[in-house]
Amino acid sequence: MMSLLLRRKKKLNEKISPANIDRDALNVIHRLNKAGYTAYLVGGGVRDILLDRTPKDFDIVTDARPRQIRQLFKNAFLIGRRFRLALIVFGNKQIETSTFRRAPNPNEDTDLSAVGALYQDADNLFGTPEQDAQRRDFTVNALFYDVKTSSIIDYTGGIKDLENGVLRSIGDPNIRFREDPVRMLRAIRLSARLDFKIHSDSLKAIAKHGDEILQASKPRIFEETMRLFAFSKAEKSFRKLWDSKLMAKLLPEIEEYLKISGGKKSNLWNFLAAFDKLNVSYNTEDKQARTFISDVALKMSSLIAPIYFSQVSPSASIEERYELANQLIFKIFKSPFSTPAWNLPKLICFSVAEALVSYDFYKTKQQKKNKLYSKQAYPLIQALWEIAAIAREDSKALSEIEAWKIGFEKFVEINPLEPHQQELKNEYDMFPHSSPTKKGKQPQQQNQAQENEGIPSKKKKRRRRKKGNKNPDANQNASENTAIEASASTPASSDTQEAGTAEKHN
Secondary structure, three states: HHHHHHHHHHHHHHHHOOHOHHHHHHHHHHOOOOOOHHHEOHHHHHHHHHHHOOOOOEEEEOOOOOOHHHHHOOEEEEOOOOOEEEEEEOOOEEEEEEEOOOOOOEEEEEEEOOOOOOOOOOOOOEHHHHHHHOOOOOOOHEEEEEOOOOOEEEOOOOOHHHHHOOEEOOOOOHHHHHHHHHHHHHHHHHHHHHHHEEEEEHHHHHHHHHHHHHHOOOHHHHHHHHHHHHHHHHHHHHHHHHHHHHHHHHHHHHHHHHOOHHHOOOOHHHHHHHHHHHHHOOOOOOOOOOOOOHHHHHHHHHHHHHHHHHHOOOOOOHHHHHHHHHHHHHHHHHHHEEEEEEEOOOOHHHHHHHHHHOOOHHHHHHHHHHHHOOOOOHHHHHHHHHHHHHHOHHHHHHHHHHHHHEEEEEEHHHHOOOOOHHHHHHHHHOOOOOOOOOOOOOOHHHHHHHHHOOOOOHHHHHHHHHHHHOOHHHHHHHHOOOOOOOHHOOOOOOOOOOOOOOOOEE
């Protein structure tokens, strides 16, 4: 029996070689080792190589403290609120390097039965490699790989769970999920992505403590919800979210729509399946291109579209369509996930509304095409047309949309992206996101766009009025009127403020 276990371990160790590991990640590990520090490859990179998958990224864990890492690597910078870690930058790539941690000790005076009693908002205690493994979320994410000895270090039984296709929480899931409720969403996402079963104890804990998901940071919950679309597993992930009863907590409007549209046979699943099929063909990375689509806007549109189509009247005016679209965006996403410090970028919400309102515009006549092509949100509009047509198995619509796609390719060749349009695309950024308006001033991008279009900005208008008005009595009257209007109205608050980057949890 012992010889069998040794052979199995040797076989697994041989699966990971320097050829499987990113060269820059190897260089980081070697430099840390050369400086006298312990450093291991950890988490998803190890897991994916053992599963014969291509890792999305390579993370490193070490006994070097964050500032020591920063001193050793000039191309590193420190991030994190709940815990500090280093991002070592190589061009467009980042190697996440963190220090061994341990879980904080519970407060003896805490009422453990209270909702949110175990939620941890601090995680700054340094520890040993074993303590670091024990504080991670799932056993398959707690595997270390030691480059120096070419061996896998397993403190939690992750290798066995990998072989059995089981996603198991480290420790008691009734405690671990309450410490960080986002782990429940990660269990849904990882099990769908890896085609693993969630361990029965973890499923029971999710059902029991699902309400605590609302204790987590709203931006983190939103970000993790959007990650359910990743790796073309949207349909499977959201089915698991629905089965686990978490959908009712996070997306109650979606849950309600499923009830009235057939449950397991709802057409929502057809839209998510179409998203899975087509997402890889859309440009969600290169903002320099006219074909760029905000990844978040595409996901939101695919989720809202079935509800919107079921409620919009074929004879509805454009104003009525916009009103319905904005109501759904507000109810499903803006209201539940907004905080005083963070809000969904306006340009994303506007693009989603544009895509929903334009759901049947592919039927319009030829002379209107260029007007629609010139819209900032057109690539998203076209993508939603295609997703809806595939979800409905509408071959006629697909052929009509194909003609639009060919026309748009020709339009892009003739009409490159203008500089002010490129600047506006930066407003799609999710984390962090700066407020577009502060103290009543217009954003720089908007002023630039107005100047390019020949429209003077508000600031210039005020100057011209002041310069052109030579009547002092008129100036005084204008000032009095302005003061009256200001006292009668409430000051406008900024809709969005700078948000912190959502922390990554292994």
